[in-house]
Amino acid sequence: MQVLKFGGTSVASAENIEKVIAIVGQALAQGPVVLVVSALGGTTDALIGAGRAAAAGDEAFRITLRQLEARHLTAAEALLPTPAAQAELQPWLTAQFTELALLADGIFALGELSPRTLDRLMSYGELLSSRLVVAAFQARGLAAAWADSRQLLRTNSRFGMAQVEEVVTEQQVRAFQLATPSNLWVAPGFIAADAEGHTTTLGRGGSDYTAAILAAALGAEKLEIWTDVSGMLTADPRLVRAARPIAHISYEEAMELSHFGAKVLYAPTVQPVRQRGIPMWIKNTFAPQDFGTLVEVAPPPTPNVVRGLSSIGNLALLNLEGSGMVGVPGFSARLFAALARARINVVLITQSSSEHSICVGVNEADVPAAQGVVNEEFAGEISAGRLEPLRPETGLAIVALVGENMKNHPGISGRLFSALGHNGVNIRAIAQGASERNISTVIRASDVRKAINVLHEEFFEATSKQVNLFILGPGNVGGKLLAQLAQQQAYLREKLSLDLRVMAIANSRHSLVSEEGGLDLRTWPEDLNEAPKLTLEEFTQLIISKNLRNSIFVDVTANPAAADQYAPLLAKSVAIVACNKVAASAAYASYRHLKQLAQDFNTKYLFETNVGAALPVIGTLGDLTRSGDVVRRMQAVLSGTLNFVFNNYDGSRPFAEVVRQAQAEGYTEPDPRLDLNGSDVARKILILAREAGQQLEMNDVANESFLPPSCLEGDVPAFYEQLAVHEPHFRALYEAAASEGKRLKFVAQYTDGQAAVGLQQIPPGHDLYDLRGKDNVVLFYTDRYTDQPLVVKGAGAGAEVTASGVFADIIRAARL
Known part of the structure; x- marks a missing residue:
């Protein structure tokens, strides 16, 4: 016996149902099949919408029901090729929609939609689809028997999320099997009935659960869940583009992933087949050749420590705090009992070791009810000041790591926290069971996409x-x-x-x-x-x-x-x-x-190109200070522009012409005065002094400008005019240095907390003397480099070089 279940997308249209028929036909060659189907894709949501509209007095529900009827009749016409086959099913479909309309009219008249009535309303989706599929099989000569799940599955009367009574259910399934010998049953998923025969439902996604219950009751060889994805994935593909299929997974891992939001599998589904050791295969209706995911007792080993990631949104944390909890037994029991009375499901629990607070996660929609019942339960303690009123925090989500291999594997939590921390994802609460199979973190809902991608990259994409x-x-x-x-x-x-x-x-x-x-x-x-x-x-x-x-x-x-x-x-x-x-x-x-x-939020603020384009000046300075060295003095030529100008000015050409050449070759700012007035170099030595540990301001840097004041007035054309006017001044500067065999360099200096910039005459043999072209150089004199400085030298200007320095900083930041 095999049990196959097909979801709403698999039966959303006549074309899709044809694919289902082909897959079931192949399965029948291996033995009898029980087929469980969901409602045609979108039908359940439409029925719920129609019921709520009717209860609200909105007659738009009639349009919704007419559209659903037309959709089912169209599918029947496409699937049943002969008028005789259509003539048998279409009146039944019409009768069902007549019942639906009467039910909706009653809801409209009362202005109320009770959970019991909603279950009955929703049940029509699966009833209609299952009878449609039976008729399609029969029209193709396959003897299919329809099994009413309301006569097979017995539940309690908790409408909307009924709990299955396993013993009675198994008896009814066995009795039906004996009374209805057939190689193919087709049963509606999702629906059941209580002891009084009232229709109940098993929760959204409950068709999977129906199939698992039937597989367990029949002792099936396997259960196949057919959906629109090729099995369970390492993460939600809507959030992670690089999500990959999980070929094999244990029952326990599958339960953890499905509980924490893996949409491909309804969480309660695993338990019935796990108890009987029935393998469960999750397959893709639209790519049946894909392997999918096999859920089994002992899956083969995997090199990945983590099997998958999942998340739950719409979460709220409820915090109960107070000194009155410390050392007093029973507080937790009272909290959970109060929530249970209000039928509020607790998703996550964490408590501080000081016993001063306890925190539970619930669905956001349950917050008002939770506040009411908990504050009522602890009213005495709250009024006495021993407890604070319940404090909810909304807008949260859970992200969970799941994997059997996490057990006794050190460092997983550290990698998780480190990866999230580097990306600014704050963790509000943490829970980890003793099984070490699941690590759950509560974060802001707005951070879920980022967090899931960060963790998937960390645990599954080591190559990128x-x-x-x-x-x-x-x-x-x-x-x-x-x-x-x-x-x-x-x-x-x-x-x-x-x-x-x-x-x-x-x-x-x-x-x-x-x-x-x-x-x-x-x-x-x-x-x-x-x-x-x-x-x-x-x-x-x-x-x-x-x-x-x-x-x-x-x-x-x-x-x-x-x-x-x-x-x-x-x-x-x-x-x-x-x-x-x-x-x-x-x-x-x-x-x-x-x-x-940058330190507080665990990120990088990098600005290497602020000083020497692509030269590793700031990086070298950082290495020195981090290793315990102390910078006593720095001497540097930090302007490629000024170095180019003074290397090319020898009195044979006007100073203004050399500056124009520097600007034409891209070595200056659009306004060359920003380079020649020394302020740019002053900024650079200020940055180096700060990186060396000094608390300096810009006005602490002495700037001895070589430009006559009139050169700094007006616009750029006026600047060049004034350079020409003051040519004798620049020639005199050059000749004074040349007469002593020296060269002019615009030098930045830092000595024991003092910084200055200005034009200097550099003698032969000095490290700055032979600096050519647009090169920069920095001399570091430290406690370790006393007489012979540490020298960083190279091209310090030019768009290509500066861009490469920015690129290097990007790579440093990326490899954090």
């Missing part, structure tokens, strides 16, 4: 980590960065297991956003020009609202307003990679606040 980039400023440097990302995406996936996806690109005029999967980096310039505009605040809220795992905000601008967005993003565990120097060189309190936020 998805990183989501939001890039602000696709200009000269930003454009080079995007080109480098496009070039290296495949390499990073293969060599570093990083799947970098650009989810949004924005400038001052447009914001291009990907819904999922990432933007096409081959066409982004054209796509961006057609995209709408978002303000910086809107762009920040977009990043926060998407709530994607491993998110990084990449600021490739010099915009102070962009730096204002760092704090709210860090507070959401979004990493920051900043080419923008404004934030790190702003007021010290702001700088420290951002660093502290």
